Amino acid sequence: MKADFYSAFLTNKVKVFATNKDVKPFVLPRKIMRKVSPFLIASAMTFSACAPKGNQNIDNQPKSSDVVNFTEIYHEVINKYNLTALMEKEPFSQNEINDMIIHNNPPEFVDYNFNHCPENLDNFWEIVKNGIQATKDVQKSLLLNCKQKKEYQIVAFKMLSQMTRIKGTRSVVDLSDYNNLKTFLYFEKLLQYGDNYEKVLEKDDGLINEQHELFGRYYKDYESLEQKTQKLPNVRKFAYQLYNNDDRFMISYQDSAQANKLSMVMLQKWMEKQNITDKKLWYLTTVDEDYYANGVAYWGLRGSSLELSLGIDRQGNVGEGDFSPVGAIIIHELQHVMQRKPASDETPEDNQKSDDEVAFISSPYEGSYIAELGPTLYSLVVEDRLYKQLKGFDEDKILDYGNLRFGRTNVKLGEIAVWFGKMMDKYPDNSIDKLVAKDEVLQQLNLWGSGKKQILQLSKTVER
Amino acid sequence: MGCFLLNEFGEVLLELKSGLRFSPDMRLEVNEEKQSAELKSADASFKIDFVHPELMLPLKQNRYLFVVERNNQFYALNTQLAKVVFVG
Numbered sequence: 001m002k003a004d005f006y007s008a009f010l011t012n013k014v015k016v017f018a019t020n021k022d023v024k025p026f027v028l029p030r031k032i033m034r035k036v037s038p039f040l041i042a043s044a045m046t047f048s049a050c051a052p053k054g055n056q057n058i059d060n061q062p063k064s065s066d067v068v069n070f071t072e073i074y075h076e077v078i079n080k081y082n083l084t085a086l087m088e089k090e091p092f093s094q095n096e097i098n099d100m101i102i103h104n105n106p107p108e109f110v111d112y113n114f115n116h117c118p119e120n121l122d123n124f125w126e127i128v129k130n131g132i133q134a135t136k137d138v139q140k141s142l143l144l145n146c147k148q149k150k151e152y153q154i155v156a157f158k159m160l161s162q163m164t165r166i167k168g169t170r171s172v173v174d175l176s177d178y179n180n181l182k183t184f185l186y187f188e189k190l191l192q193y194g195d196n197y198e199k200v201l202e203k204d205d206g207l208i209n210e211q212h213e214l215f216g217r218y219y220k221d222y223e224s225l226e227q228k229t230q231k232l233p234n235v236r237k238f239a240y241q242l243y244n245n246d247d248r249f250m251i252s253y254q255d256s257a258q259a260n261k262l263s264m265v266m267l268q269k270w271m272e273k274q275n276i277t278d279k280k281l282w283y284l285t286t287v288d289e290d291y292y293a294n295g296v297a298y299w300g301l302r303g304s305s306l307e308l309s310l311g312i313d314r315q316g317n318v319g320e321g322d323f324s325p326v327g328a329i330i331i332h333e334l335q336h337v338m339q340r341k342p343a344s345d346e347t348p349e350d351n352q353k354s355d356d357e358v359a360f361i362s363s364p365y366e367g368s369y370i371a372e373l374g375p376t377l378y379s380l381v382v383e384d385r386l387y388k389q390l391k392g393f394d395e396d397k398i399l400d401y402g403n404l405r406f407g408r409t410n411v412k413l414g415e416i417a418v419w420f421g422k423m424m425d426k427y428p429d430n431s432i433d434k435l436v437a438k439d440e441v442l443q444q445l446n447l448w449g450s451g452k453k454q455i456l457q458l459s460k461t462v463e464r
Numbered sequence: 465m466g467c468f469l470l471n472e473f474g475e476v477l478l479e480l481k482s483g484l485r486f487s488p489d490m491r492l493e494v495n496e497e498k499q500s501a502e503l504k505s506a507d508a509s510f511k512i513d514f515v516h517p518e519l520m521l522p523l524k525q526n527r528y529l530f531v532v533e534r535n536n537q538f539y540a541l542n543t544q545l546a547k548v549v550f551v552g
Contacts, residue, residue, distance in 0.1 A: 017468040017516040019480070021499075025516060272486075277543075 089164035116344040131187025141195035185210035206283030209307040216342035218431035234449030239369035247402030249322040263327025374432035384417035407451030474522040495552040
């Protein structure tokens with residue numbers, strides 16, 4: 001069996017069987033497949049989930065009641081996982097997407113700016129519809145082989161399938177929705193580079209672009225946290241102090257081999273929880289040779305592809321003699337990748353500005369320690385727990401790694417680690433910024449940052 | 465609730481909304497006589513009421529199938545290769 005379940009179904013015949021005895025199997029019609037293949041069979045997921053009620057077996061002509069109702073499953077899943085953001089939105093149906101592909105009438109292409117920021121709905125559809133046309137055009141290219149041409153079709157179909165519109169409208173899409181933004185980005189890139197496969201679709205280790213599901217996944221949570229903390233200067237003070245305190249790197253180089261090994265197990269579990277299967281999201285390098293090591297380099301200026309590069313020091317060297325386990329660094333940096341809005345920092349008004357003016361726009365993200373707050377707290381917990389595993393301490397013990405100083409008050413890093421670990425267990429959310437934005441968490445951070453005395457019901461501190 | 469997909473190579477994929485905690489040792493225990501199955505993970509299981517007889521041969525031949533759990537229409541929340549075991 002092929003390992004990739006998308007490719008496993010890249011044939012022209014798929015039969016669907018319900019797990020309910022009363023529903024008869026049906027074959028997805030060859031007639032449609034021949035017309036739109038491989039668009040229709042791009043993904044077994046989209047393929048089956050979008051199957052409209054009208055999709056009937058042309059050989060047996062079953063009744064529409066014989067067809068599995070995936071729309072129902074879709075809404076049940078939304079309710080189950082409380083995906084509120086999706087409740088007011090709906091996907092385009094299979095028929096509508098096919099129609100978009102087959103009867104594509106792109107508006108005049110006038111937006112040659114390559115700046116990753118949809119101006120308005122018209123601009124969005126201009127790029128998407130011209131992008132569909134570009135997908136058709138590259139099929140005639142002599143520079144591409146059959147497999148590459150198919151990949152262009154498959155990616156285009158996946159991008160169209162992930163779009164959502166506002167319920168009850170025909171084509172009103174939410175321009176802040178990260179799936180829609182990424183569809184826009186993809187087609188914009190396609191329009192820029194056409195049949196240059198390397199630029200559009202080739203994947204290098206450590207390069208993360210709009211096709212990755214994790215890129216920007218929780219950007220709205222980060223924006224919400226940033227907004228909430230505008231009124232909480234003490235939380236911002238706390239974030240600054242925590243990030244700049246090197247005592248938080250408590251594991252020494254002597255324990256690095258074992259710590260790295262254990263951290264990779266933690267990373268594996270974290271990736272499973274986050275449903276991340278791509279192991280090529282980072283490249284290994286060294287801090288001495290690579291300026292971008294242990295950080296996310298964000299390329300979002302006009303004219304360049306929007307993507308992130310993520311290099312990780314292979315030994316866990318974080319500079320200035322400090323060590324952090326490799327798995328912990330990777331988690332920390334991937335959390336940053338999830339925070340980034342999949343669009344440049346330009347605004348639609350910037351389209352009127354010159355390239356020079358745009359190049360000096362400062363990102364609100366840069367220099368904001370709030371972006372570091374969640375990932376750093378998470379790293380602190382991970383490293384505290386690893387240290388205790390290595391040294392045989394109980395997870396609840398507060399160890400003395402050093403202090404953060406706010407006015408006359410000291411707050412122990414060990415205490416912060418144990419407390420935030422408890423918050424992680426109490427609110428097991430995949431989005432770190434959503435967790436930090438909880439009132440209970442912000443109140444505690446604000447209290448610490450204010451320098452006032454406070455009592456937490458945690459165990460006694462022990463010397464390490 | 466869910467469905468099986470069978471392609472012309474005899475490969476089988478199971479799509480479901482289970483809430484099951486997927487783990488590497490996941491397996492699908494098929495009871496051919498009862499035409500039912502149970503998807504078992506390390507500490508959880510999920511009953512599949514009906515396995516169509518037409519699926520039995522491809523399942524026996526492949527001995528593995530992909531299980532996909534969705535969080536919405538577009539994204540698979542979990543995907544896992546599961547071993548097929550015939551019981552009963």
